[in-house]
Amino acid sequence: MTFPVVGMVGGGQLARMTHEAGIPLGIRFKLLSDTPQDSAAQVVHDVVIGDYRDLDTLRAFARGCDVITFDHEHVPTEHLRALEADGIPVRPGPDALVHAQDKGVMRAKLDAIGVPCPRHRIVSDPADVAAFAAEGDGFPVVLKTVRGGYDGKGVWVVRSAEEAAEPFRAGVPVLAEEKVDFVRELAANVVRSPHGQAVAYPVVESQQVNGVCDTVIAPAPGLAEELALKAEELALRIAKELGVVGHLAVELFQTRDGRILVNELAMRPHNSGHWSQDGAITSQFANHVRAVLDLPLGDPRPRARWTVMVNVLGGDYPDMYSAYLHCMARDPQLKIHMYGKDVKPGRKVGHVNTYGDDLDDVLERARHAAGYLRGTITE
Amino acid sequence: MTFPVVGMVGGGQLARMTHEAGIPLGIRFKLLSDTPQDSAAQVVHDVVIGDYRDLDTLRAFARGCDVITFDHEHVPTEHLRALEADGIPVRPGPDALVHAQDKGVMRAKLDAIGVPCPRHRIVSDPADVAAFAAEGDGFPVVLKTVRGGYDGKGVWVVRSAEEAAEPFRAGVPVLAEEKVDFVRELAANVVRSPHGQAVAYPVVESQQVNGVCDTVIAPAPGLAEELALKAEELALRIAKELGVVGHLAVELFQTRDGRILVNELAMRPHNSGHWSQDGAITSQFANHVRAVLDLPLGDPRPRARWTVMVNVLGGDYPDMYSAYLHCMARDPQLKIHMYGKDVKPGRKVGHVNTYGDDLDDVLERARHAAGYLRGTITE
Missing domain, CATH: 3.30.1490.20 (ATP-grasp fold, A domain)
Structure with a gap:
């Protein structure tokens, strides 16, 4: 079979979950990881341990890959251009990715295309x-x-x-x-392929605690349809104008006076899209793989009325296994996603997804599980 | 973290999909595979290539595993007993597994516990x-x-x-x-854990073509609730009486005079349960992993009114990639599961799942995709 090889740079949880999504697609997945202990390096068959800042390492890794994509945005732009010059498709490409790497370039571009920003x-x-x-x-x-x-x-x-x-x-x-006077933060997640097909996930509400994503609610509760549509169109337009291929997360402020302003961009699967693993017909990870391979994209629509994602952060107790067992027993519908990472206080080590018709119930279940795993709830 | 290591013997697609289901659970997955080309060996990080018929190979593989489980039922019973004597939990254990290995032993046992058979x-x-x-x-x-x-x-x-x-x-x-005069074949899938928790998936209809599973419809259309309940209870009773740990598939005949008779048993994730990957809250693969680790089991209930699985068999044309692309474009809701296997005529190389409210539509979509991938439908 001529099923292609996707090379992903970076061994974090995004690569881990992209590998998971790639298995049913039948693609080959190759990983460039900093260490053998990295989240994705534990579960991917074909792992190269090396430094993504070294061009020779990148070049050797890219050989035999049909496309290169990323777990993070830290690969130097000039290295990406060198890979492209070698004839390796890099998706998203350096001209797009620079907008997620450099906030100055991003703001200048969004201004130029008339996207509202702070x-x-x-x-x-x-x-x-x-x-x-x-x-x-x-x-x-x-x-x-x-x-x-x-x-x-x-x-x-x-x-x-x-x-x-x-x-x-x-x-x-x-x-x-x-400093924007916002009511809440939203995220508009879209996926775009090289032939220009694009899909938009429902706009979600994203709640941060100490600058770290804590809770995501899909779709954003009480968001006026007009504003939701505006946010989706904005994200699709940014993806097109910046030439993004793959997943694009547009983090937004919803202001007190009813506007939406772009906060940040991320060109890879994103924390605000993790709910889609259990809550959408096609997950952001599967669609990212499909996009970078220029395959037709999957349906991004939700499968449940409400889906909630809560991040699991490390607490003081390094062993989560008994808490994990407790959470499974308490809620047989809970979807746990662990990253295989050592627990350190405040470190993202997993997330939980819950879904259902009653938002209060769905929120309570996700928050309880995440809190119990972290050790901030002891029942 | 003290997350456990599951060792799986056999590198086929069942191991591949069990690995996929194990990634979000945060467990470590170790594989004993015949060749590096095997379906699961392509995607699992920790792969040992070796012969499961050789006790020394099995023993070396089992070292460092917290539990051993199986992709197939071919490991000699005496080897399983030797592993148990070494202190390695084997799940399902040899006393249970023999009923899936030896049809004579199976029939004698089912007779003894009063289970209706041909x-x-x-x-x-x-x-x-x-x-x-x-x-x-x-x-x-x-x-x-x-x-x-x-x-x-x-x-x-x-x-x-x-x-x-x-x-x-x-x-x-x-x-x-x-030769049973049956109306149709059904399958009752259950999962049981060492501490005796058990869950039952909805009873499905299984359609065979030339002795090979072709289509599975979940739940079995038009099955009287009384008969469905009887089949579930039968499967739960068999799992308990035979001491099964993990997934048990009970293949059944529904006779013209309204009885159900046990055809075959399988003690591992089973083709008749593949629909659960996209159609149930918890897939058979995730629940098999949870069961062999004695973790609380996940909810087996369906997420959609109807889910249909159709196997993708190899056709005359060895390269499925362009057909695969076509199927994705035609049906953005289609769930494709490819096994990474070389295409040979009649060989199971993948399956597709579809779900929705309209059974005719769900069936048509799955059959079309599988037929197109095989090359028997060219649009």
Whole structure:
């Protein structure tokens, strides 16, 4: 059979779950992982251990792959261009991926195509941050390093010029953004293939705790159909204009005055799409694989009225197995997704999905399970 | 984390799909496979290539596993006893598994516990077959080698003593059974754990073509609730009385006069349960893993009104990829499960699942996709 080989760079849980989704598709999956202990490296057959920052390693890995895709956005753009020059399809390609790697480039592009964003500009020092604040509603202001931040890392909310010193210490460009007065955060997940087919998942509500995604509700409760449609169209337009291939997550603010503004972009399967594993006809992982192989995409519609995902973070107790057993016994409908990672306090080590007709019940079940696994609920 | 290691003997598609189901459970999965090309060996990280008939190989494989389970029923009973003597949990254990390995032992046990079976006895030669026929309604009679048969292999339907010579040539015991006048075949799938928890999947209709499973409809259309309940209770009772741990498939005949008779038993995930991957809250594969680890079992109830599974057999054309692409484009809701196997005419290389409210539509979609992949439908 001529079923293709998908090479994925990065051995985290996104690669683990992409491998899982690729098994029924009959594709071959090859992994470039930092260490043999990485989440995906434990479960994938064909694993290369190596450093994605090294071009020779990447090139050797890419040989024999029909397409290269990613668990994360950290591969240097010039390496991706080198792979493309070697004739290896890289999806998403470097011209698209740079918008998920560099928040400055992303904001400039979204401005250019007329996508609503928080007020923003690149700032040079604390005095410039004060000037930026004065141009709008004053402090607080959000500062972000343009590269390398995630899960609240590389992001600061500052209330004065004095507080704005730290982000500049690393010597990398810093983006200032207005602190948006939002009602809640939403995410619009879409998948696009090279031949231009695209599908949109229902817009979800995403609840963060300490800058880390905690709970996702699909679809976003009480979201006006008009706004949901607008968010889906926005995400589809961004995917097209930026030339994204594969999964694109558009993180959004829903403002108090009824607008939606783009917060972040991610060009890979995303935490806000994990609900789709058990809640949609086709999961984000399966559709990402289908997209990067230019296969027809699967139906993204929900299978249940409500699906809730809650992340499982590590707590103080390193062994989750007995808690895991308890959760299975308490709720035979619970869908647990463990990543095979060592437990460290605050580390994402898994997630749970629940679904059903009654949102309160679905939320309670997911929160209880995640809390019990973490050790913050002891019944 | 102390998440356990499940060792599976046999590298076929059942192991492949069990691995897939084990990934979200966070367990470690270890495989003993005949060749590196086997279906599961392509996708499992920790693969040992070796012969399951060799006790030293089995012993070395079992070291470091918390439990041993099976993709097939061919491991010699004495080897399983040796592993148990070494202190390795074997699930299902040899005392249970022998009933799926030896049809003579199975029939004797089912008789002893009062489970309805076709009329049967061990026969010694063609003349004895004629005597067996004369004791009942005459020919035709079904002859089966007591060990080693599957998918129609090792099974003969004979219309005379003269036709009955072949089954005796191998010199192994032969079981004669009445040819049951059945309306259709059903399967009752249950999963049982060591602590005695058990769950029953809805009883399905199983349609065979040339002795090979072709289509499974869940639940069995038009099956009287009383008969469905009887079949589920029968399967649960067999699992308990035989001490089965893990998945048990009870293949049944529904007779023209409204009885159900046990045809075959399988103690592993089974073709008649593949629909559960996309059609049940918890798949047979996930529940098999949970059972062999003595974890609480997941909810076996259906997620859709109707789910249909159709096997994809190899046709004359060895490359299915373009047909596969066509099927995805035609039906974005289609769930394809490919096994990574080379296409040979008549060989099971995958299956498709469809689900929905309209059985005719669900059946048509699954049959079309499987036929198109095989090459018997060209649109």
